Amino acid sequence: MDCKDVQERIEELVHGFVPAAEEEALRAHLLACKLCAQRYQWVEKLALEIAGKATNHALPEELRRSIEKDLMRTASRRSWLRPAVWVPAAALAVVILALTVLFGRPERRSIQVNQVIQAVVRDYQGQWFNSRLGDPHLVGADLQRWLDKAMDLEKKLPFQGNDEFVLLGARKVEVSGRQGALLVYRREEAVIGFFILPAKGINFPVQPDGRRRVLAEQTGYVSLTWPWDSYVCSLVSTQKNREQVVALWERMRSRPPSG
Amino acid sequence: MMEGARCPFRGIMTRIGPLSSEEFNTLLVEHMQPLYNLALWLCKDSHQASDLAQETLLKALRARESFQGGTNLKAWLFTILRNCFINILKRRGKEESFDFEVENAGEVESGPGTAYGELPPFLMRSDIDRALEKLPGGWRFLILMVDLEGLSLAEAAAVLGVPVGTVKSRLFRARMILSRQLRDYRVSGRGDGP
Numbered sequence: 001m002d003c004k005d006v007q008e009r010i011e012e013l014v015h016g017f018v019p020a021a022e023e024e025a026l027r028a029h030l031l032a033c034k035l036c037a038q039r040y041q042w043v044e045k046l047a048l049e050i051a052g053k054a055t056n057h058a059l060p061e062e063l064r065r066s067i068e069k070d071l072m073r074t075a076s077r078r079s080w081l082r083p084a085v086w087v088p089a090a091a092l093a094v095v096i097l098a099l100t101v102l103f104g105r106p107e108r109r110s111i112q113v114n115q116v117i118q119a120v121v122r123d124y125q126g127q128w129f130n131s132r133l134g135d136p137h138l139v140g141a142d143l144q145r146w147l148d149k150a151m152d153l154e155k156k157l158p159f160q161g162n163d164e165f166v167l168l169g170a171r172k173v174e175v176s177g178r179q180g181a182l183l184v185y186r187r188e189e190a191v192i193g194f195f196i197l198p199a200k201g202i203n204f205p206v207q208p209d210g211r212r213r214v215l216a217e218q219t220g221y222v223s224l225t226w227p228w229d230s231y232v233c234s235l236v237s238t239q240k241n242r243e244q245v246v247a248l249w250e251r252m253r254s255r256p257p258s259g
Numbered sequence: 260m261m262e263g264a265r266c267p268f269r270g271i272m273t274r275i276g277p278l279s280s281e282e283f284n285t286l287l288v289e290h291m292q293p294l295y296n297l298a299l300w301l302c303k304d305s306h307q308a309s310d311l312a313q314e315t316l317l318k319a320l321r322a323r324e325s326f327q328g329g330t331n332l333k334a335w336l337f338t339i340l341r342n343c344f345i346n347i348l349k350r351r352g353k354e355e356s357f358d359f360e361v362e363n364a365g366e367v368e369s370g371p372g373t374a375y376g377e378l379p380p381f382l383m384r385s386d387i388d389r390a391l392e393k394l395p396g397g398w399r400f401l402i403l404m405v406d407l408e409g410l411s412l413a414e415a416a417a418v419l420g421v422p423v424g425t426v427k428s429r430l431f432r433a434r435m436i437l438s439r440q441l442r443d444y445r446v447s448g449r450g451d452g453p
Contacts, residue, residue, distance in 0.1 A: 008427065011412055011430055011431075012411075015409075017411050017412065042434075043434060045378055046378065046434050046437060046438060047405075047406045049378075049387055050387060050402065050407060051407055053382065053384045053387040054384075054387050054391055054407055055384065055388050056292075056296050056407070057295060057308075058292075059291055059292045059295045059296075059312075060305070063291070067287075067288060067291055067312075067313065068288065070313075070317065070320070071284045071288065071320075
């Protein structure tokens with residue numbers, strides 16, 4: 001890999017679009033080559049300055065209202081009485097009911113808790129993270145205290161689970177040298193991992209206003225990532241659980257942390 | 260490790276699978292903020308930006324069926340926004356151009372040996388805004404799509420309808436111009452001392 005190859009890839013590297021295997025080689029070159037490192041730093045600084053400081057013009061309230069009106073008008077044209085809508089909905093309701101009966105019993109949940117956490121971590125580990133597991137924590141009233149201790153979390157958890165989204169347990173994780181936490185939720189048969197990591201050093205431009213969210217689908221996985229003050233949160237699950245991931249994210253967003 | 264798998268914390272994509280009408284509408288509302296922001300950066304006038312954003316939304320609603328699940332909704336919307344803006348320029352019959360043929364672009368050096376110079380250690384929001392405003396519209400649109408809105412180079416290339424290599428070279432040139440302007444502000448503008 002020569003300087004030309006590396007400089008061709010610098011934009012992607014700065015913005016975090018280089019596969020892990022290739023990134024290693026690029027970073028090794030940057031350590032050894034002053035010229036390329038200089039260009040990398042130059043691009044990175046400019047990109048971060050723009051991401052952090054370019055004015056993000058707020059959507060005028062009047063325009064927002066007008067848009068919502070447009071959308072409502074479009075929505076009202078659709079009839080909910082069409083069989084194409086209610087037949088699948090009814091079928092889905094039956095399936096959900098069946099799943100609730102099958103999987104919703106408390107004893108079944110408690111048996112699976114540790115296995116599920118282990119499986120989630122094992123699954124994600126080696127896919128994306130150079131991660132290491134810390135001590136386990138089965139959830140309870142002291143979850144917030146455990147989190148504070150585990151990763152110096154100064155914020156109140158956005159959502160600790162309910163009957164719909166059951167919080168199964170938590171693990172301390174170390175992801176690329178950063179101490180974080182992994183919480184595992186389950187809704188019906190969908191298992192969703194929730195990572196909280198300190199944002200510092202994570203290679204993507206976190207917007208101070210917290211408006212950026214990321215729904216990334218890799219082969220077999222879906223993840224939804226967003227900044228939360230000085231942390232980065234990410235919900236991860238298999239692609240078939242995409243809607244459940246979005247629903248959990250909505251739940252977390254609808255109850256913003258007060259801390 | 261899965262080929263092509265990426266750390267989710269590094270992905271800036273907003274990939275959307277098959278969506279219901281309600282989901283699609285909800286996402287449209289969510290994307291109005293970045294749409295309006297880019298529209299205002301392009302038009303430099305809030306009324307025109309509102310019209311542009313609204314026109315984009317209406318076209319998106321009409322073209323909903325052509326949106327392919329699994330592609331980036333934001334990039335799709337930016338493509339519509341760009342096309343609407345180009346149509347507005349055409350309607351006005353303005354000489355103003357949205358392409359990338361800028362004066363003195365040939366002066367921008369490129370290559371492994373290029374000297375980039377140091378950027379000022381501290382830049383204010385107004386410095387960044389002023390430098391961006393001075394960029395030709397198309398370059399500003401590209402750099403904001405990538406740096407501010409988080410599109411990948413491939414997605415930005417799709418929005419502009421050009422190869423990824425072209426996006427890279429345009430980004431580089433845009434950064435060189437920005438960089439030069441920011442250094443000039445430092446030298447001639449705010450000054451170094453109190």
